[in-house]
Amino acid sequence: MTDENTQPTDDGVDVSPDRNFDNVDLDDVVFDDDEDDDQGLFDDLLSGEPIFENKEVLRPSYTPHELPHRKDQINNMATILVAALRGETPSNILIYGKTGTGKTASAKFVSKELESTSQKYDVPCNVEYINCEVTDTQYRVLAQLANKFIENNQEFVDDRLEELTTLREGASSDPSRLADTAFESTEAIDARIEELEDDREEMESVPMTGWPTDRVYNTFFEAVDYEERVVVIMLDEIDKLVEKSGDDTLYNLSRMNSELENSRVSIIGISNDLKFTDFLDPRVKSSLGEEEIVFPPYDANQLRDILQHRAEVAFKADALSDDVIPLCAAFAAQEHGDARRALDLLRTAGELAERDQAEGVNEKHVRKAQEKIELDRVVEVVRTLPTQSKLVLFSIISLEKNGVHNVNTGEVYNIYKRLCEEIDADVLTQRRVTDLISELDMLGIVNAVVVSKGRYGRTKEISLSVPIDETEAVLMSDSRLGDIESVQPFVQARFDN
Ligand SMILES: Nc1ncnc2c1ncn2[C@@H]1O[C@H](COP(=O)(O)OP(=O)(O)OP(=O)(O)O)[C@@H](O)[C@H]1O
Numbered sequence: 001m002t003d004e005n006t007q008p009t010d011d012g013v014d015v016s017p018d019r020n021f022d023n024v025d026l027d028d029v030v031f032d033d034d035e036d037d038d039q040g041l042f043d044d045l046l047s048g049e050p051i052f053e054n055k056e057v058l059r060p061s062y063t064p065h066e067l068p069h070r071k072d073q074i075n076n077m078a079t080i081l082v083a084a085l086r087g088e089t090p091s092n093i094l095i096y097g098k099t100g101t102g103k104t105a106s107a108k109f110v111s112k113e114l115e116s117t118s119q120k121y122d123v124p125c126n127v128e129y130i131n132c133e134v135t136d137t138q139y140r141v142l143a144q145l146a147n148k149f150i151e152n153n154q155e156f157v158d159d160r161l162e163e164l165t166t167l168r169e170g171a172s173s174d175p176s177r178l179a180d181t182a183f184e185s186t187e188a189i190d191a192r193i194e195e196l197e198d199d200r201e202e203m204e205s206v207p208m209t210g211w212p213t214d215r216v217y218n219t220f221f222e223a224v225d226y227e228e229r230v231v232v233i234m235l236d237e238i239d240k241l242v243e244k245s246g247d248d249t250l251y252n253l254s255r256m257n258s259e260l261e262n263s264r265v266s267i268i269g270i271s272n273d274l275k276f277t278d279f280l281d282p283r284v285k286s287s288l289g290e291e292e293i294v295f296p297p298y299d300a301n302q303l304r305d306i307l308q309h310r311a312e313v314a315f316k317a318d319a320l321s322d323d324v325i326p327l328c329a330a331f332a333a334q335e336h337g338d339a340r341r342a343l344d345l346l347r348t349a350g351e352l353a354e355r356d357q358a359e360g361v362n363e364k365h366v367r368k369a370q371e372k373i374e375l376d377r378v379v380e381v382v383r384t385l386p387t388q389s390k391l392v393l394f395s396i397i398s399l400e401k402n403g404v405h406n407v408n409t410g411e412v413y414n415i416y417k418r419l420c421e422e423i424d425a426d427v428l429t430q431r432r433v434t435d436l437i438s439e440l441d442m443l444g445i446v447n448a449v450v451v452s453k454g455r456y457g458r459t460k461e462i463s464l465s466v467p468i469d470e471t472e473a474v475l476m477s478d479s480r481l482g483d484i485e486s487v488q489p490f491v492q493a494r495f496d497n
Pocket of ligand 1: 060067070097099100102103106340
């Protein structure tokens with residue numbers, strides 16, 4: 001393993017230990033009382049001219065006020081949803097597009113505008129956002145919605161009760177106050193107050209588990225229908241919901257309008273999986289996809305504009321050299337036009353420059369950031385592999401580390417079997433292991449090419465596509481694989497077979 005502390009990286013970025021926070025060795029820190037100036041560990045780091053003006057703007061949690069290159073999609077959504085402001089039911093919308101194409105940001109932007117306009121014109125309209133990756137069962141979706149509307153209704157009833165109590169007090173001394181109201185007498189107010197108090201008592205929140213689903217559905221239904229309003233339910237990552245728990249939730253939501261008396265419900269589904277509707281009941285599919293809006297990937301020029309807008313707020317003036325934004329945009333466009341990736345890259349490049357205590361961000365920081373993000377991705381993918389895949393990958397790594405390159409499936413299988421025996425894991429068939437190797441290939445962790453061996457048939461030659469030491473370290477941090485003492489004897493034994 002090369003020592004990053006002592007060598008410049010390939011692209012020459014200076015990561016010398018005294019300037020890199022990562023490499024500060026606390027054992028070497030001397031707290032010298034004799035020194036007059038009390039420069040501490042953090043003072044040095046703070047004293048550098050900061051590169052960022054407002055780093056938060058580059059984080060995924062930030063919702064921009066402006067979304068360049070999404071005007072068509074935003075206008076399209078607004079044209080459909082304006083029906084809600086007229087008290088009509090907007091068509092359901094399905095939004096498609098690859099990850100990082102601005103679907104969530106645009107949908108949230110439109111819903112914010114919709115809610116604020118509805119308040120301006122005093123038209124009752126609510127937008128409820130649910131991330132189905134987190135809330136992924138019918139029970140949880142319905143319970144979350146029910147509780148939002150129950151809370152909403154409780155606020156409505158509390159406000160109304162306050163108004164009526166004031167009116168009641170005024171009217172008891174001066175009955176003329178009832179003139180412009182819907183009440184003919186103080187008794188009528190009392191009756192309404194009693195009715196509202198009863199309603200208030202019945203408004204029971206749904207527990208996060210434990211009720212039969214139809215009870216949750218009915219509670220949600222009644223809560224929505226309590227007032228006259230148009231409700232837009234935004235289901236982000238809707239494909240995850242369908243994958244995890246089928247299309248019952250969508251079926252129930254999409255047929256609600258025929259039974260609701262006071263309110264109307266419309267659904268916006270957001271997905272980056274274009275095929276998920278294949279798994280839907282045809283009725284749900286046609287109801288949900290009344291309108292479809294596609295978010296195409298951004299090209300490098302569009303990504304440049306997006307980055308430019310954010311960079312103006314995020315960085316100090318002149319902190320970026322001219323080639324930084326075009327390079328971030330080009331890297332992200334290569335990936336698949338992902339704005340999230342482009343923003344991550346820009347932020348990471350800034351952070352690396354900051355750690356270097358550099359004057360500004362330059363091309364080298366971007367290249368280093370690209371490597372870092374790629375490595376983080378690999379680490380995450382490897383860390384979350386199932387144990388069997390980890391064993392297969394570990395076998396490939398062991399062979400490579402012992403100088404055996406372009407290994408074939410049989411060689412990997414031999415080592416794999418021995419590793420399984422060593423840690424008492426089930427041994428899969430060679431066929432299954434071949435499948436696992438193909439999966440590792442698809443994830444970009446190994447590269448497996450089929451080569452012809454003439455009359456000996458065809459075989460796969462496998463090589464590692466990720467940095468060997470880092471990957472091995474991630475594998476060894478798995479408690480089961482950590483038990484493997486040494487693979488050396490197995491690899492040696494391979495030559496004896
Ligand atoms: N046109 C744009 N202008 C400014 N920022 C954008 C634009 N498009 C996307 N972004 C930013 O890129 C990031 C990813 O966008 P968003 O979450 O909307 O993507 P998405 O299409 O919903 O992706 P996913 O399917 O992975 O959820 C966010 O930080 C968002 O603010």
